[in-house]
Amino acid sequence: MKMCHMTTSKTSILKTIALALLLLAPELFAQPAVAPPKVGEIKVTLRSHGTGEPDITEAYVRNHIRIRPGDLFRAGMTNPDVHALMKTGRFHDVRVEASQVDGKLTLEFIAVVYPKVASVDLLLRRPDGTTLTAASLQIKEKDLLKKLTLRRGIRYSATQQQADEKALREHYEDKGYYRVSVSSEAERQGDGKLTGNVKYFITEGEQFQIENMAFEGNEGFDTDDLMDFVKARERRRWYNPISWFTNDGRIRPLELEADIERLETYYRNRGYLDAKVEVTHTADAVLASDAYQHHVKTLNKARSDLEVLETTLADEKDKGDAADEDRLDLLEDQVDDQEDVVEDAEDDLEDFLDDASYVNLTFKITEGRLYRVGTVDFEYYWQNARDGETTRLDAEPDGKAKPDFKPVSPKLTLMSLIRMREGEIYAPERLLRSGPKSDLRVIENHYGRKSHINARVRQVIRKPVTGTDKINLVFEIFEGNPFNLDLVQIEGNEKTKDFVIRRELAIASGERFDMGRVERSRRRIEGMRIFQSVRAFPRRGPDARQGANPGETLNDDLVVAVREKNTGNFMIGGGFSTDSGAFANVVMGQENFDIKRW
Incomplete structure (x- = not known):
């Protein structure tokens, strides 16, 4: 038993020593860190990517290099300089070669310069x-x-x-x-x-002109409605003066592509999400026809023969006194004859295109299914300012509703504000914050009038119902916090006194930050007609942080930014009458003027 105990003790000691060596190994065997080398000399080598020598100076290249001798060199530190040189557009290639001799690092910038256009x-x-x-x-x-x-x-x-x-x-x-x-x-x-x-x-x-233009497959909308969204038009006609100014009827591929995009957007914003539009016309058939190819081939051959004759004539004239006069006369006659051949070929092609260049153009529309809004729901969320964690307020994690939750604006109130209600045609533009009739802006403006200036629609979740024409919507709402107005700051008024602007405000410091009253103030200031533009907005705006707790009242400043316009005018005039003779008048005016404060 004693021998066994001694063996166990030795084993424990060996294990302890091995563990200590393992922990100390990095320090015992690690090599001392090598300091990065310092940049010594910086060389610039210029090479031309064309004939001749490069015409860019070495100083120009050095002006775009930020590395300096004495800097500690690290991998990749030359990349910004190479990028800056290439960005100038003057170089075909820029590379850096590094060499180290006797502990000194030399960087050589090799720049290959583009030549000038000859x-x-x-x-x-x-x-x-x-x-x-x-x-x-x-x-x-x-x-x-x-x-x-x-x-x-x-x-x-x-x-x-x-x-x-x-x-x-x-x-x-x-x-x-x-x-x-x-x-x-x-x-x-x-x-x-x-x-x-x-x-x-x-x-x-x-060049082709549109003789007749039509729409096919447009069962949901009249042709007159669709015409307002395309720029393509039929050719000008003498009996229709309006056509003289609207369009020359030319087929323009870029314009047609834009017309297709506008029509598809028009359909999508009216519930036809699967709508497709394509354009067909007969111009391709004309270009592929044997008659057209024959006329073009004849014209190109005539032009090619003319160029050969003109080159031969020029070479003969270059001989000067040694030129053969008879040959010159013959070549000149041949050039004249060939010019007539070219003109005849051009006339033949033009005569062919007089009829063939008038084509029929058709917008073929596949409307697809008309989608409508299914169910509409609202979910209320909160984002803690301290940790950024998002929490749903109106329901438990398992989706069960919280009966004690009371939103600032109930679902029925929000439902009455928006246009995307159940059964309505699904219009994607109403779900864009930048859209002209955005439901998102309507909701956020509603909260702004309740002083919740940092409220926003987090997102709108779209849930298509498989096998139907319904799309369910869920609006995720951040109601934010109520705000009080702290300070009103006036900006941009170089001539106008602050009090002139402040007396038009419908809101004051210490009151609820009602964005409806802010907008009313902006309109009143704009109505003074002494400013080119007037903007009124919270200093922090929608990005203002939410409080640590829902319902916590915060403060923000209102900024009224104006841009003054020239409100003065000066007029001078004169005349002559038989009663009073010559007369003159001078008129000076200043709208932005207060005699009591002059």
Whole structure:
């Protein structure tokens, strides 16, 4: 028994020693922390992404670098400087290389500079992929160049190049050209560097006008009602003077997309949540027809042949005295003849489009089911200002109602305020705080008139009833706290005395913070007609904290912010009459003037 006891004691001692070593191991074997190196020298290396040397100075790059020699270097600290340089749009690439010699850290910023644009070319892309010069474009080259941000002498930017593509396309579509496409490329050398030449390739499409416009599938609304929500219109007609000013009847894809969105929004806000709208017209069929393709192919070939002849003639003229006069005369005659061929091809295409360019456009509407409001309920919540915890006030966690709970505004009162009641058409815009007829704002304004200025509708839960056209609604309400008005602060009145504004207030310090009376005060001040704008709002507003307990009265200040307008006027005039001869008059006026306080 004694030997067993000694063995147990030794084991306990060994365990204690092992535990102590384990706890001390990090301190015994840990290596001393290495201090981050200090930045020594900062170098800047500039390289060009095009021909020639970079034209940006080293000082420009250093002005965008915040790291300084002597700073402690940490991983990632150069990222903001690289981002700042790239954000200027002048660099194709910026990177930082770090090297450490004899404990000194050197940072080298290597910036690859974009070249300046040397030339900008606009080209007409034909269906076969070949191109023609800007002279063949239907819109004048000088008008198109005005839409570009990349011009000769401007520093190249890939972002601006993409923006220019969009600008050209939108300009064509605004002019009524359908099926326009624009692409571009920046020419590069064999090593991938930019030459400075930028080309835009334009496929123009054609101009189409709407001969007849119709709506299909609109069983819930009249065509006249829907016409108010679309901008597309039929072409101008001589017997309808109104059409001379409303629209030229062109098909504009961007405008049609906006029309579709407006119509779908119109339907959704009137209960048709599943409504879909699409546009059909015959312009695509015209462009795909054999007759159109034949006319376009003939015209493009005539233009291409003309360009070849004009180039040949120019080369022959460049020979000067060595030029063959007979050949020059022959080429000039051929150019004249080919110009006639081009004109004939253009006339043929124009004659074809005189009839084919008038198309029928139809808005096809799939209305879907009309949804209505099912049951409507209100739940009351509280958020503790100390810990931010949200608690439901009118029910237990298991959903059982609390019979002793008394809200500031009962459910029946709130129900009488809103329009989204049971059986009404479901209108999503009424559940948006920014909507023109928002039920959320109606509820919050109601609480504001009861001095609960931090009350708000937390959210509205929508619960579709499966298999029916009903959507149940639950309004989650934060009733907030009652507020008393502490101070009234006037802002923006540089000329007008404070008392002039204060005497129009329908509320005073120490009273309940009634937002209805605040609005009445704002209107009275606005009615003085000496201010451009008048705003009246709580200093903290809806973001004012809730009290530690429901019903706790808090204080807030009212801010009345005005913007004064010019209330003075000066007029001078004169005349002549046979009775009194010449006369003159001078009128000076000042509306914002109080002789008792002058």
